[in-house]
Amino acid sequence: MSFSPSPANSSDGNLSPAAPVVALSHVSKIFGRFAALRDVSAEFGPGRLYAILGDNGAGKTTMLRAMVGLARPTRGTVTILGCEDLRAVTPEIGYMAHPTLLYEEMSGMENLRYFAALYGIANDQPCEQAMRGVGLDPGLSRRVGQYSQGMRQRLSLARALVHNPKILFLDEPFSNVDVVSAREMVRVLANMRDQGKTVFIVTHQASLLEGVADEFVGMAAGQIIARTRDLPLPQERPASAGRTSR
């Protein structure tokens, strides 16, 4: 059985009361003969924390990359803050990928200074604030290559936050992070949501977000199969498994 929610189509029908900050309309992304996303339509409201769940290959990362403009949909449109030209809204987007997106030969502050400059930020204060916000010392002179995996993940989060974006897209932020650090990161992200930011988190560690996420979005075979407030997700899978004949 195929399940493809239309805009405002959700399990309780009332999950997006305000104007959506992110809207996907019939989005498909096809790599060769493989459909990573299949006609996905969904709307996501402001000031909410969304946990995107699913098995490997379900299309979570591709959907996130399509949302931030890194993967151009083969079909359909992505709208952010009412704008289809995603280049125009990049200052409002914070993106943390599975790789760290950091230069290993530079220190944490040097990395943040560089990425802040790309957003027109020329002073150190936001960088120091972002580092402290994720529990790192701005005075740390060690190069990122010498950081532990957990520290890299936290610095990567700081990089995504440094320009104070309205919407955060985080791909596997808790991977390789110990439970204590992961819970600390969840607390930081919940605070962001409480400040009115919209947060999307792709993760395999759904239990970390129980009681924190406003909505769990389940994906399988390139489609959204469920949107619920609570875990566990309904185990509903589309009939076909990601292949397309175009």
Added chain:
Amino acid sequence: MSMGAITRVSLAKDLRLEWRSKDAINSMVFFALLVVVIFSFSFDPTAEESRHIAGGIVWVAFLFAAVVALNQTWARELRNQVLDAYRVSPAPANSLFLSKALGNFIFVAVLEAVMTPLFMVFYNLRSIGPAYELAVVAVLATWALVVNGTFFAAMSIRTRSREVMLPLILFPISIPALLAMVSATTAILTGEGAFRFWMVLLAVYDVVFTTVCLLLFETVLHAE
């Protein structure tokens, strides 16, 4: 921040990364040194012969060595997928291109400064024409090598065999520039021929390809 400011910040970052890793400069110098030594043993030319062949050997050596730097500058952006962080930022694509091209220009200029005295010793070179003109040729020729090289290296970074792909694309398109830089250098060293014509050709090549690269780079950066 203006485009110039972001270019400056990106260039400073690239210079800092290279200063710390020395990936590009070490391999370039070592490669160019090998070429100089091997050619000097192969030909053993007289001073007069050297003046006629040195232009070709010097610029081919610099072209091959530059490819190493060109691959390195973008390989750095692929590690940890840092390039994606730039792509999702509002920074102009051309700032990244200009910073990379200027960085490569500096790396190749350093290589030339180190290798030119060695060439002169190994090939017993003395210029008959006005030697200061060689500096102008060097600037124009180096820019011709790096501007296209930076652009095509960016194009080839997502291909599977990018180290092979870059020379395959870059060398054919560099032939007019290579012809101009070799002919201008030979004309100056021997004091024969119209080196000004070749310098004008190099300058036109630089302007045309810089413009084309700047116009197309945004598409290349955001291509999947």
